[in-house]
Amino acid sequence: MRRETAYKLAGRHHHHPESLPDDIYKTRILYFANYPPGQLNQAFHALSKLPGVTVLDLCPQEATLVIKYSILEYSQEILEAALQTAGFHLDTALLPKLKRALTYYCERTEQHNLASPQRLIKQSNQVYIQAYDLH
Numbered sequence: 001m002r003r004e005t006a007y008k009l010a011g012r013h014h015h016h017p018e019s020l021p022d023d024i025y026k027t028r029i030l031y032f033a034n035y036p037p038g039q040l041n042q043a044f045h046a047l048s049k050l051p052g053v054t055v056l057d058l059c060p061q062e063a064t065l066v067i068k069y070s071i072l073e074y075s076q077e078i079l080e081a082a083l084q085t086a087g088f089h090l091d092t093a094l095l096p097k098l099k100r101a102l103t104y105y106c107e108r109t110e111q112h113n114l115a116s117p118q119r120l121i122k123q124s125n126q127v128y129i130q131a132y133d134l135h
Contacts, residue, residue, distance in 0.1 A: 020131065024071045024114070027056065028103065031091035036039040040065065043088050053079070063091065072114065075107045076100070 032040055040060055048055050048067065052073045058065035069079070078088060079102070090096070 025068060026071055026076070027066065027068045028076050030065045030067060030076075030083075030098075031093075031096040032065070033089040033091050034063055035089060039088050046083070046086065047079070050074075050079075055104045060120060070108055071107060075111065077107065081125070082092070 030043070032043065038062055040058065043065060044055055044058050047053050047067060052070055054064055054068045056068055057064075057067075067079070084090060090100075
């Protein structure tokens with residue numbers, strides 16, 4: 001039996017509900033290097049211009065920006081890659097790099113899970129019951 005047929009018989013849908021959960025909006029801290037001076041304000045203005053990205057806080061003492069975005073539109077990896085391509089320098093210390101790598105992995109996994117159809121787990125017997133009824 002094809003997967004699509006099994007999903008259909010079990011009453012599963014390939015689309016996600018219109019009311020998405022609030023956890024698709026991510027609030028992240030971007031860590032910048034202290035050089036070149038003034039790049040934090042430039043990054044603030046550059047990110048503020050992007051639709052769907054909100055810059056919540058600017059902390060010049062710690063060289064950080066706090067941003068909020070939808071995981072369906074952006075990821076931290078994409079935003080930071082765009083900043084680096086534009087010439088901004090991110091913090092390369094060990095702790096920010098580890099946080100970045102973990103965030104990249106989690107967001108990629110979440111985006112993949114949001115894009116995939118629901119799985120048949122507990123109602124797999126319903127597929128065979130309905131297939132038998134159809135015969």
